[in-house]
Amino acid sequence: MRREPVFKKTFDFLRSSTSLSEAPRGSKAQRVCCIGLDGTPHSLLQRMLADGTMPNLAALVREGRLHRMTSVYPWVSSVAWTTLQTGVNPAKHGIYGFVDRDPATLKIHIPLASRIKRPAVWDRLGQAGKRVIVLNVPVTYPAGPVNGILVAGFLAPKLNEKAVSPVSMLPTLERLGYRIDTNPQIARQDRDKALEDIHDALDKRTRTFLHLLDHQPWEFFLGVIMETDRLHHFFFEPMEQGHPVYMPAFFEVYRRIDEFLGQVRERLGAHDMLMMMSDHGFCSIRxxxxxxxxxxxxxxxxxxxxxxxxxxxxxxxxxxxxxxxxxxxxxxxxxxxxxxxxxxxxxxxxxxxxxxxxxxxxxxxxxxxxxxxxxxxxxxxxxxxxxxxxxxxxxxxxxxxxxxxxxxxxxxxxDAMMVGMHTYDDAFFYIGGTGAAKEPVSILDVAPTVLRLMGQSIPDDYDGRSLDGPTG
The missing domain is CATH 3.30.1360 (Gyrase A; domain 2)
Known part of the structure; x- marks a missing residue:
């Protein structure tokens, strides 16, 4: 049975009912809002657009362009999101996997934000005086200072002072019940409880995203929904096989995400730009x-x-x-x-x-x-x-x-429970406005596109190019 919507629309904060497509491509955007759906394949979105699962996304696609995007090797989230945020390949930003080793000792460590060798796009924007909100991006722990708000994502062990910048935001996040991640151990033991956990984390995450969109000033917003990745790891194969319980449950998660996307869309004005992306695709494990x-x-x-x-x-x-x-x-x-x-x-x-x-x-x-x-x-x-x-x-x-x-x-x-894996060439990228982005689209292209839309120069050492016009 479809669950009732959990989000309330706050019409008093709506800037305009004007279509986002009125924001002309190639011009400076007033604000840029980016929503990440970790691990969501382009091919899966196309399926859900065709069958009517995501009507709000369908409306957005009519106002913009949805593209297949390539990720990076290896296509794990720590490498992919670091590549996306810095605009450079791993030999420039220094992150190559969830784990790495010290060759002199062969000891294993987990690379955290302190090991990233290049500034993130939000750091560059902050230096230019732009106010930023960055939520749940992998490998942002411990949270460093930003011109705005940063809440760390995957690899943060829990919501605490090290995961939030400024620390003064922590009571607000706690009041909202915000969660860093789902509990993967639940999913390895019980799929039904895993679904409950995914919905709980998703509800709290999207409620927090909307609260900050409503109540905090921002010019650049990036919020990543990690629950899609967790859903895919444990439910992608049952979905593909048409399981009578877990296939409908899989798409119910996306219906709720689509509802959230509609609420984000309502909060954006005619000169705001909406972008969406995933860091890699997904398929079933053989x-x-x-x-x-x-x-x-x-x-x-x-x-x-x-x-x-x-x-x-x-x-x-x-x-x-x-x-x-x-x-x-x-x-x-x-x-x-x-x-x-x-x-x-x-x-x-x-x-x-x-x-x-x-x-x-x-x-x-x-x-x-x-x-x-x-x-x-x-x-x-x-x-x-x-x-x-x-x-x-x-x-x-x-x-x-x-x-x-x-x-x-x-x-x-x-494995009986872990049934989905990442893929390289089936990520997605969406950009609002008229005109078509340059093909092919790479994860390296996201950061330069954001900088150009916000009127900033693109660094010479970036490996991608703006999808919205000439570089430079």
Whole structure:
């Protein structure tokens, strides 16, 4: 049964009933409002536009343009949202995954906001005197000072003083019942309770977004809904398979998001610009693939003890190892704690050998390819932090989810609950106004587009370009 709407319209705050399409493309916007739907595929939005699930989005598309967008490798949210916010590739901003390692010690750490090497688009706008509100963007913890409000997103352990800037906003957020994220442990145990958790977090997030839109001054607003990613990880396959309970429940979440989008639209004036985007796409998982098992079976990886629990148990005779998701590091002399492979010709020979083997790897039982392409890092990235990147980055075939568990007894696994994985080339980008954005659209193009719309120059070292006009 469809749930009753939970949001109240505050008509006294509406600026105008004028269509957003009256904001001319290519002119300076009065304000720019960005809504992120983490992990929402362009193809899924097209399906919901066709079947009437999202009428408010359909109205917005009539006033603007909806595009397929490519993400970044690896397509995890920490890398993708950092790329989106900085306008540069990982070799310039320094974030390559949810986890990383110190090659000198092989200790694992989680890269947080302090490790990002380039300013975010909202920092540039703040320096230009623009007031910003930034909510729930991954890898913004701990929250740094901004010209406005920043509430950290994914990787913040809880809503506290370190997650909010300025700290004076914390009582307001607590009064609104704001949540940083859903509880993934619930989803791993009980899908029905997971749906309740997703709805609870979504309700509190959208209520807070609307409250801040209404009651705080802003010229740039960016709010990310993470509940879509959580929904997809645990419900994408039941949705695709037409499950009698979970398919309708899946689309009910999007109906509520569509209601929220309609309320955002009502709050924007004729010269405000609405943009929406996701950081990657999604598909159902056919198999999880444990690449350290493959490397060990092929003789490239050895352990000090079995079963090995941490990367620190890497044997000195190892040639290579993998971290999430599909990042392969050569055990290089002079870089790794117990490096074996010499830089230069031996390094390149080993890389070529592993790349060829990875691209030939097939799924047990089906014979399907599991790796679309294995990239050398310099094929994907360029910048001062290139040496921090993995030596080989695997671009998986859709459905074959790369995992970095250090020790597993099998190559593949099909989990009963975690059934959705990220994809590279099915993210989406929406921009209001007339005219068409330049194709193809990359996640690197979002930050320069925002800067141009707000009358700011685009830095020379940006890797994307404005979708709204010439760069510069």
């Amino acid at each position: 198999q999880e693939v444990f690449y350290n098992h493959w490397l060990a079976e092929a003789g490239y990886l050895k352990y000090v003890a079995t079963p090995a629990k941490t990367l620190e148990q890497l044997h000195p005779d190892s040639v290579a190892y993998s971290l999430d998701p599909g990042r392969i590091f050569i055990n290089l002399k002079g870089r790794e704690r117990t490096g074996r492979i010499a830089p230069g010709a031996e390094y390149e020979r080993v890389r070529d050998e592993i790349i060829a083997a990875a691209e030939a790897l097939t799924a047990p039982g089906t014979g399907e390819r599991m790796v679309r392409k294995a990239y050398r890092r310099e094929e994907l990235y360029s910048g001062p932090y290139l040496e921090q990147a993995a030596d080989i980055i695997l671009a998986p075939e859709d459905g074959y989810d790369p995992k970095g568990a250090f020790y597993k007894e099998s190559l593949v696994h099909k």
